[in-house]
Amino acid sequence: MALQCIVFDCDGVILDSVPVKTRAFARIAAPYGQEAQDRLVMFHSVNGGVSRFKKFQWFYKEVLGREISDEESERLGRLFVEYTLDEVRRCPLIPGVKDVLDTWKGRLPLYVCSGAPHEEVLTILRERQLDHYFVSIHGSPPAKAKLLGQIVASLPIAPQDVLMVGDAPTDHDAAEEVGTLFYGVGPDIKPASESLYPWEPDLTGLNDWIKARAAR
Structure with a gap:
């Protein structure tokens, strides 16, 4: 894996x-x-x-x-x-995310799976000149778990080789339902046990976490 x-x-x-x-x-x-x-x-x-x-x-x-x-x-x-x-x-970017996007664009396929309306999230990321990082950008509907499942189903890889990065229980629940890895960020999703999933207050540590696990 x-x-x-x-x-x-x-x-x-x-x-x-x-x-x-x-x-x-x-x-x-x-x-x-x-x-x-x-x-x-x-x-x-x-x-x-x-x-x-x-x-x-x-x-x-x-x-x-x-x-x-x-x-x-x-x-x-x-x-x-x-x-x-x-x-x-x-609004500012979450600290660390730009470094992650710059590092992995072209090396791993990157996607967006958002609960915001599809056209809105697509427009915002285009205006912020961030859309070019992603293979595709997806917003609601459908709900997060179904949306993530559709992205994973389109890939020729196993769900456990996909990482979902999220800041809400809905994101974690979607990852669990689809069977992907999960990395939590922000104040609202810190796990009760460190063994449940990796979590940080921002994404400054995500690059090293990915490097330790990415396909060579």
Whole structure:
């Protein structure tokens, strides 16, 4: 077994954009009061990697007590983009990720598997001039596990030779379901036991980790 492919989440893994999106959810819920705002922000925080539209659906059903309509979902989606797009265009990269991309482009196939809408993540990475690093860029729908499974199924290698790099339980769960390796980054996914998966607060150590495991 040797590492032969790397799949990256986007928010919190490539772009330091998670705080931007947390603020957007807070703004969307603010008209409904502090408790509603706190509940949506908490739900978002513990469900990183889940589509924003699933979060809107949850908010309406569990907090507002009614089903969300297609029109309301689309309106909130437009608001979310309005609140986040400019900041995401300017936000910093996660420390270490540029070094990883520069080192492994052309040596290992690199992919993006994001919970953000497909056209949005593709546009952002193009505008940030990062899209050229990747064989392909994938966003929702479908959900993260299915999306990762589709990427892995398209490759002539075993799932255990693919690394998923993520910052949320959703990313780890997808890697576990598909059977890939997993590397966790950021404050929200530190494992209870160091034996579960490698984890670091940023990606400055990822290059050495990959070098120790990559196919020669």
